[in-house]
Amino acid sequence: MPPSSSSSFTRPSRQSDYARFSPTTPIVIDNGGSTFRIGWAGESDPRITFRNVVQRPRHKATGDAVTLVGDQDPALMKYFDCTRTSYRSPFDCNVVYQFEIMEYVLDYGFECLGANSEVNHPILMTECICNPLSSRSKMAELLFETYGAPSIAFGVDAIFSYKLNQQYGRCYEDGLTVCSGFSTSHVIPIVQGEPVTKACCRTNIGGFHITDYLKQLLSLKHPQHISNITWEKAEELKMEHCYVAQDFASELQQFQKGNEDAKEKTRCWQLPWVAPTQGEVPSEEELTRRAALKEKQGQRLRDMAAARRSLRITELENELNGLENLSQQLDEVDEHDVSSILAGTKFYSRQEIESNIIRLTQSLRKAKGEPIEVEEKNDASLLEKYPLASVPDEMLTPEQLKEKKKQIFLKTTSEGRLLAKQKRLEEESIRERQNQLDEEKRLENPELYLEQMHARYRELCERVEQRKKPKTNGNHNLLGGVGRGERLTAAQKERMRLLTSAAFDRGKGEDTFGARDEDWQLYKLMSKDNDDDDNSLDEEEAELARVTCRLQANDLSPLPQDIDPNFVPRSDLVPIPGGTTEFQKFRPQTAEDFQIILDVERFKCPEVLFQPNMIGIDQAGLDEMAGISLRRLPMVDDSLKAEMSKSVLVTGGCALLPGLLPRLEAGIRQLRPYLSPLKVVRASDPVLDAWRGASRYANSPHFTLQTISIQDYYEKGESLLRQYQMKYTI
Amino acid sequence: MEPEVASSEMVLPVVLPFKRVQMSDKYPKGQSRGRQWKHLKQILQAENYASLPADEPNYLSIESPPSMYPSKKYCDITGFEAHYVDPRTTLRYANPGVFKRIRGLTDDQIQRYLALRNAVIVLR
Numbered sequence: 135m136p137p138s139s140s141s142s143f144t145r146p147s148r149q150s151d152y153a154r155f156s157p158t159t160p161i162v163i164d165n166g167g168s169t170f171r172i173g174w175a176g177e178s179d180p181r182i183t184f185r186n187v188v189q190r191p192r193h194k195a196t197g198d199a200v201t202l203v204g205d206q207d208p209a210l211m212k213y214f215d216c217t218r219t220s221y222r223s224p225f226d227c228n229v230v231y232q233f234e235i236m237e238y239v240l241d242y243g244f245e246c247l248g249a250n251s252e253v254n255h256p257i258l259m260t261e262c263i264c265n266p267l268s269s270r271s272k273m274a275e276l277l278f279e280t281y282g283a284p285s286i287a288f289g290v291d292a293i294f295s296y297k298l299n300q301q302y303g304r305c306y307e308d309g310l311t312v313c314s315g316f317s318t319s320h321v322i323p324i325v326q327g328e329p330v331t332k333a334c335c336r337t338n339i340g341g342f343h344i345t346d347y348l349k350q351l352l353s354l355k356h357p358q359h360i361s362n363i364t365w366e367k368a369e370e371l372k373m374e375h376c377y378v379a380q381d382f383a384s385e386l387q388q389f390q391k392g393n394e395d396a397k398e399k400t401r402c403w404q405l406p407w408v409a410p411t412q413g414e415v416p417s418e419e420e421l422t423r424r425a426a427l428k429e430k431q432g433q434r435l436r437d438m439a440a441a442r443r444s445l446r447i448t449e450l451e452n453e454l455n456g457l458e459n460l461s462q463q464l465d466e467v468d469e470h471d472v473s474s475i476l477a478g479t480k481f482y483s484r485q486e487i488e489s490n491i492i493r494l495t496q497s498l499r500k501a502k503g504e505p506i507e508v509e510e511k512n513d514a515s516l517l518e519k520y521p522l523a524s525v526p527d528e529m530l531t532p533e534q535l536k537e538k539k540k541q542i543f544l545k546t547t548s549e550g551r552l553l554a555k556q557k558r559l560e561e562e563s564i565r566e567r568q569n570q571l572d573e574e575k576r577l578e579n580p581e582l583y584l585e586q587m588h589a590r591y592r593e594l595c596e597r598v599e600q601r602k603k604p605k606t607n608g609n610h611n612l613l614g615g616v617g618r619g620e621r622l623t624a625a626q627k628e629r630m631r632l633l634t635s636a637a638f639d640r641g642k643g644e645d646t647f648g649a650r651d652e653d654w655q656l657y658k659l660m661s662k663d664n665d666d667d668d669n670s671l672d673e674e675e676a677e678l679a680r681v682t683c684r685l686q687a688n689d690l691s692p693l694p695q696d697i698d699p700n701f702v703p704r705s706d707l708v709p710i711p712g713g714t715t716e717f718q719k720f721r722p723q724t725a726e727d728f729q730i731i732l733d734v735e736r737f738k739c740p741e742v743l744f745q746p747n748m749i750g751i752d753q754a755g756l757d758e759m760a761g762i763s764l765r766r767l768p769m770v771d772d773s774l775k776a777e778m779s780k781s782v783l784v785t786g787g788c789a790l791l792p793g794l795l796p797r798l799e800a801g802i803r804q805l806r807p808y809l810s811p812l813k814v815v816r817a818s819d820p821v822l823d824a825w826r827g828a829s830r831y832a833n834s835p836h837f838t839l840q841t842i843s844i845q846d847y848y849e850k851g852e853s854l855l856r857q858y859q860m861k862y863t864i
Numbered sequence: 865m866e867p868e869v870a871s872s873e874m875v876l877p878v879v880l881p882f883k884r885v886q887m888s889d890k891y892p893k894g895q896s897r898g899r900q901w902k903h904l905k906q907i908l909q910a911e912n913y914a915s916l917p918a919d920e921p922n923y924l925s926i927e928s929p930p931s932m933y934p935s936k937k938y939c940d941i942t943g944f945e946a947h948y949v950d951p952r953t954t955l956r957y958a959n960p961g962v963f964k965r966i967r968g969l970t971d972d973q974i975q976r977y978l979a980l981r982n983a984v985i986v987l988r
Binding site for chain 1: 865866868869872873874875876877880881882883884885887890891900901902903904907908910911919921922923925926927928929930931932933935936938942943944945958973976977979980981982983
């Protein structure tokens with residue numbers, strides 16, 4: 135299956151012949167759940183068609199909120215900030231409830247139609263059957279008062295479609311129309327040209343549910359590609375690849391057995407993917423070239439470092455010389471002039487100068503690479519700095535005592551710091567030694583070293599995972615509770631015991647919880663996230679990270695190649711299915727991982743129309759609805775029912791699904807008496823026939839008798855709307 | 865407004881010549897209008913069909929009853945016919961291989977599979 139090209143987008147173009155139509159020409163609107171169609175009565179196609187949604191993003195440049203109706207050119211959407219907005223539809227199920235959105239849609243529709251002055255034409259609009267009165271009256275109010283329409287009429291789209299097909303001769307005066315729309319499906323019996331509303335039947339399943347089901351199934355099957363599986367993409371897939379199985383159970387069997395037919399029916403969607411270039415084993419020249427390059431880079435770095443170091447050394451030496459001169463000056467000069475000289479510099483006392491000299495000499499030595507002298511001086515200076523610390527208490531005055539306390543504190547902290555420094559030095563030396571040993575091992579036997587590293591890596595991985603596992607004992611309880619027959623681990627048992635004992639009500643006066651500090655440790659133990667082995671877990675994770683680095687590392691060492699060019703860290707791998715989580719094997723990613731397979735979903739999703747139980751909607755499917763509708767008919771005349779069965783029309787967007795008609799026919803045949811006549815036809819154009827039927831209806835001379843005029847509306851108001859029922863045979 | 869955006873006429877103009885009341889006057893800026901509109905359930909409640917004569921068809925009376933055919937159970941993961949149910953998660957499965965996979969699922973995946981079937985129990 136070739137990768138799908140970006141859907142070609144065409145915007146409805148603005149019409150320019152609005153003024154050409156006389157004020158008696160009605161405007162026909164098919165206000166559908168998925169698309170909005172508007173045009174002139176008498177024409178064969180609607181002028182304007184667009185998706186019945188509105189979004190209100192912010193224009194990035196100006197910052198205002200603008201209104202965009204329908205689908206937009208994706209290239210232009212970059213000028214708008216759509217992060218906090220979404221598509222909004224005026225419909226809730228098949229009833230219009232958000233009239234602000236409806237107004238935006240109508241605005242756009244009329245504007246594209248070319249309206250410049252008042253909408254001075256009668257309007258014929260479609261609605262759902264048995265539309266609630268409040269929705270109908272709000273729509274009437276909108277059309278009359280905001281748009282100034284002189285008269286309006288409401289009709290049901292499915293019946294318009296039936297009437298049109300009746301005129302084409304595909305169905306007859308008495309029949310059944312099965313209309314499967316965007317959010318609902320209806321079965322409406324038609325007797326003597328008029329619908330029998332009492333016997334109508336509606337299930338809340340439509341194209342929307344099929345697409346949504348497909349989207350959810352694919353997202354669950356391929357969670358890593360969830361961002362590619364958008365609603366629009368799912369609709370595309372549905373329209374291109376979904377079909378209705380003639381016999382659902384046997385289709386499933388075919389796929390379960392893995393027949394040849396099943397393989398043929400499987401479709402595969404390849405997402406764009408580029409293989410990571412592993413590269414072939416580089417040749418000798420390649421290796422030497424790379425080694426030379428690395429050497430050069432290393433040399434360059436070393437030169438830079440050396441230059442920097444020499445610069446620093448000269449700086450330090452200069453400073454040191456300056457300070458030594460200063461101290462010499464102070465030596466030579468008298469006491470009185472000392473303070474004046476000192477005032478000129480930034481030092482306050484001789485000791486400061488001397489300590490600075492010492493510091494500088496040390497840094498100089500370090501920069502030159504000589505070992506630092508052991509700071510024995512510090513011990514002596516410690517005692518000097520804190521003279522009072524060693525003097526026993528009785529010999530001191532109270533202020534001196536305070537001094538002494540301060541000095542003891544300072545002494546212990548500086549001692550502590552010394553100890554810490556020593557420990558750090560020791561650890562570093564140990565690590566250095568380890569690294570050297572490692573390097574030696576690696577240099578002498580690369581293969582063995584590699585094996586060992588791999589083994590260590592695997593071991594660490596498993597151990598880390600194992601540590602994380604016992605927490606849940608392999609349980610994935612929905613609500614964290616324990617199901618029937620569950621065994622608890624020791625940790626879980628202990629926790630339950632704590633919880634119950636803590637909750638046990640010992641009565642007033644006996645509860646001493648909280649009196650001691652250790653009581654509150656209970657909560658730590660109770661907490662589910664408590665990890666006693668936190669420390670060791672972190673250690674292991676750190677080692678894991680180190681080992682991963684080593685295995686991946688690109689050395690500047692004399693070795694011409696990386697340690698292990700084939701090593702791929704765990705996150706880039708894909709688990710081989712079939713194993714349990716404990717013993718999963720991994721393999722690197724391939725092109726197959728970026729393929730989305732549609733096999734069972736192709737016919738499972740449209741099956742929802744016939745078995746709404748599959749998605750949890752407890753209503754009858756399409757075929758059963760026909761039977762229910764026939765049963766609900768008030769007259770018990772069997773011959774009439776037989777007549778009607780000969781003229782069953784399937785219309786609505788979902789009628790385009792291949793295989794729907796034979797399946798529906800088989801389903802209805804099950805409900806009808808044996809060998810009674812049955813004929814199911816599809817509307818000539820299931821999507822546009824509703825609008826076309828309405829257009830022809832509005833064009834007929836008696837249409838004006840079926841409309842509500844604005845004067846009637848103001849006089850009689852809601853009661854008129856309540857009683858309003860269109861007659862379809864005129 | 866960028867030239868290509870303006871020329872494509874994609875944005876709905878704020879003022880339209882054929883309207884008696886403009887949107888900005890009808891819905892002044894700053895008020896949240898989301899709560900103004902009643903959802904279908906509320907509309908139907910307000911309609912109060914019980915008080916109307918019962919033989920007239922209304923939105924609720926047309927609704928389909930539950931199906932007469934016993935519902936077939938399908939595997940939640942693979943889609944084949946499911947003869948077994950996992951007691952811990954109440955997911956349906958078709959064969960032991962699928963069962964192993966179910967036991968390896970995370971909590972949120974389980975919830976999503978159940979939500980497909982409208983079988984999630986939410987405690988609030």
